[in-house]
Amino acid sequence: MKRYLSVCFWVFLISVHSLFAQSNSSPETLPELIHEIEKVMQEEKMPGLMVSIVSKDSVLFSGGLGVSVVESGQKVDGKTLFHLYSITKMFTALAILRLIQSGSLHLQDKLRDIAPELVYTNPWESTHPVRLVHLLEHSSGFDDTHLNMIHNTSIHDLKGIDAVNFYQTCLIARWKPGLVSSYANPNYTIVGYLIEKYSGMSWDSYLQKILLEPLGMHYSDFDLRIKEEKRYARGYRFADGHYIPFPFFVPTGNGAASALHSCAEDMTQYLRFFLNDWNIHGEQWLDTTYLSAMETIHSTAGAREGLQIGYALGNSTFYNHPKANFRGHAGGGDGFESLVNYDRRHRIGYAIANNGGKGMWRISVLIENFLTRELPDFVPATLVQQPTKPVLRDYPGYYKPINVRSEQWNFLQRIIGVVKLSQWEGGLIIKPLLGRADTVEWVKDRLFKRKYEHQASVVVGLDENGNPFLQSDMHQYYEKTSYLPVLIQQLLLGLSALAIVLSVIWVLVWLVMVLVRKVSRSQILVGLLPGMAVLSGVIAFRITTVTDYTNRIAFNSINLTSVTIFFTSLCFGLFAFTGLGLLIKQWTHLKSSWIRGILAFNAFFLTYLAILLLMHGWIGVRVWAL
The missing domain is CATH 3.40.710.10 (DD-peptidase/beta-lactamase superfamily)
Known part of the structure; x- marks a missing residue:
């Protein structure tokens, strides 16, 4: 984190x-x-x-x-x-x-040619092979280092091909190599291996x-x-x-x-x-x-469209x-x-x-x-011929981020990171789900910049399939998407967040109702399980983030910290699924419609969240074996 x-x-x-x-x-x-x-x-x-x-x-x-x-x-x-x-x-x-x-070596060398002994996964290898330049510019699509891969707890150093193979689960291209940059440390471990080999x-x-x-x-x-x-x-x-x-x-x-x-x-x-x-x-x-x-x-x-803000060959703006x-x-x-x-x-x-x-x-x-105290403000180069403003009628709409740095940490970014792109006379307006809109002015071609910038930092274009894309803020890459799927995902996620808060409050309300005998003692669990799920999830998240800052080496082995993360994250899923099942079983025994409604809301959206986390490996996560 x-x-x-x-x-x-x-x-x-x-x-x-x-x-x-x-x-x-x-x-x-x-x-x-x-x-x-x-x-x-x-x-x-x-x-x-x-x-x-x-x-x-x-x-x-x-x-x-x-x-x-x-x-x-x-x-x-x-x-x-x-x-x-x-x-x-x-x-x-x-x-x-x-x-x-x-x-x-050459920048455009295919990794498969210069190091055929390396094992990695690239579904587009036949048409878009991983090349040396992709490793240097972090555009291979490989995932960043997993939690348990940051420190070496062995008495032996990793050398040669073993150093590369250590990151095997990271070496999976998540999009076509050469599409966009996404910072991933394993790229440079491979580069180090190539230096040794050649x-x-x-x-x-x-x-x-x-x-x-x-x-x-x-x-x-x-x-x-x-x-x-x-x-x-x-x-x-x-x-x-x-x-x-x-x-x-x-x-x-x-x-x-x-x-x-x-x-x-x-x-x-x-x-x-x-x-x-x-x-x-x-x-x-x-x-x-x-x-x-x-x-x-x-x-x-973005570079093919003229954008030069971001990560070059081990050298960044x-x-x-x-x-x-x-x-x-x-x-x-x-x-x-x-x-x-x-x-x-x-x-x-x-x-x-x-x-x-x-x-x-x-x-x-x-x-x-x-x-720079004695330097004049930057004066951009004057264009010999004023270029024609591009026609942007195909670009306004919604865009989802593609190149998350870590599939493990950042998967929610693909939902909450969606932006709306609209056009104004002098440029574009980029509006995120949360926060203020960002206004960029046209520079040339399909390049844009913020008012205080002296070079382009935003570009729109068409990928090789003719689909619009947006690249902004060094290397954040967005693909155009339909609004309805975005709206549904964001609503589900927002309602899940509401269910988390409501489940915690409901635990106190439910216990009071049990004490005053408004609810049968046999129904205690149906009201407590959502809150227990939230408590387990909060503990798992808190321990994981604190450990990532204070003691990452704990992720490398089976110990009290890693086992607690495994158990509490597992309990979130178990309590959420069990709570929904128990609610269905006791539905007819709950006489109050408003109690049914609250319990159903909490159970449904916590279960949705549990499924989402399960799909991304966070239910019963074994941090020592990622």
Whole structure:
């Protein structure tokens, strides 16, 4: 759940970051900036912070703030290693580009051709095969890491093909590869395996040789297991007035998706590498055409229509700053959050990481405002010839989201995430079920943007079957749908939510009625079972979400936590189904029509919800065996 909320956070950032950046005052000097950052750290409960800020050829700041280990008070310095998690994917993508440059691989290579030994499921393989570019851009359609696949509890590291096979239940294409991006960590485990296969070295040794050593990144590593703890910041969560440390968990897979540990001094070298267009001490690491390729989205339906907001080759755009085009990668997990962003046009960039598990947006706004304080607002390029506005008569209507990141966590998004698309003279109105409508103005072709953005972030088009689609907010992909099925699903879900609330209230009412003998004692269960189902479901949900934040390793095995989740989620279904059956059996014995109505309402909609959860694996879920 925390991973999903992290994605939602970045999507939210797209919408608000630019507005905040324009309205928030910018620190004018470096001491003012550091002072403001330290205030945020205190307010957000961040024990320590790694900071690297670069402008052109100048290193404005490279070091640390706060403490790396709360218990000892050890300070963060320029050599303190932070776990940067998914920023690893940028490095993994660079290794692949090096292999492509050598001729060993090509972006459009079919996975079935370059690694026939790998087992995965793609119903469209004959017409839409999984390709290398799909793995790099997360457009393979594979599911994200399941709950029990985040930490390795074995004493042995996963290597070679075993690291890929570990994610077997995730490697099922859920839509045609190349349709749309959906972030899935197993993609980069496969990429790491390909690096090993075609370089003849372990993926991390290959990166050390071709990149880290030439760059002078002497302190960074991709170690799955920490050897010298004193060199590393420890991750924390803040609860009840105290910092609670996370263990140094071992990532699953081969580490190519999330193993990087780095420090401010090394990330400074990394930023300069990008700001100098991959020139290292006067020598070109790779031709700049590969750098442009890394920053270009190649494979999705939105990209084919001209949309370039989203995930490229291990390199992503997050939002539109009013003065610059920042891009890079974010990472997070188990007490760490990190971000690396750069703008090659203005030769500015920064890398930050905290060990309190807190979002980085407030600090990123401060740094970006500081770096761009003397820059003019972005002026979009003038079109030589004003294009003709597209005819959009086929596009207004209802659209359902397709590319949920996790089938396990996000299946309800396909119901509650439906949007209504309508047209106004200057563009489109996108209205979600909940929340305010989003208005986007026409740019060119079928591309649109929000008023404060300086490049297109929304596109409409036709898929290969001629069906309308909408892509918005980096990579959220919608297909046009009929309104009636949407309305029915949303009504059922809304009424189920009402039944949950009503069932809890009804337990108290029912017990009072039993005590005053308005209801026979033989009928106690028929009124209590819906409430018991809700209580079981709430317990299962609460334990699962708390464990996902505080102790994910509990998902890996049969233990008190995982068994409780299994039992309570099973009880939700059992109590819901039993309640409906018992109500049918005792229907004629219930004399009051209003009691019948309430009980029937609760029983029916809780049973519907139980069936929905059962279809998606949440009734009697065995989290240790997903």
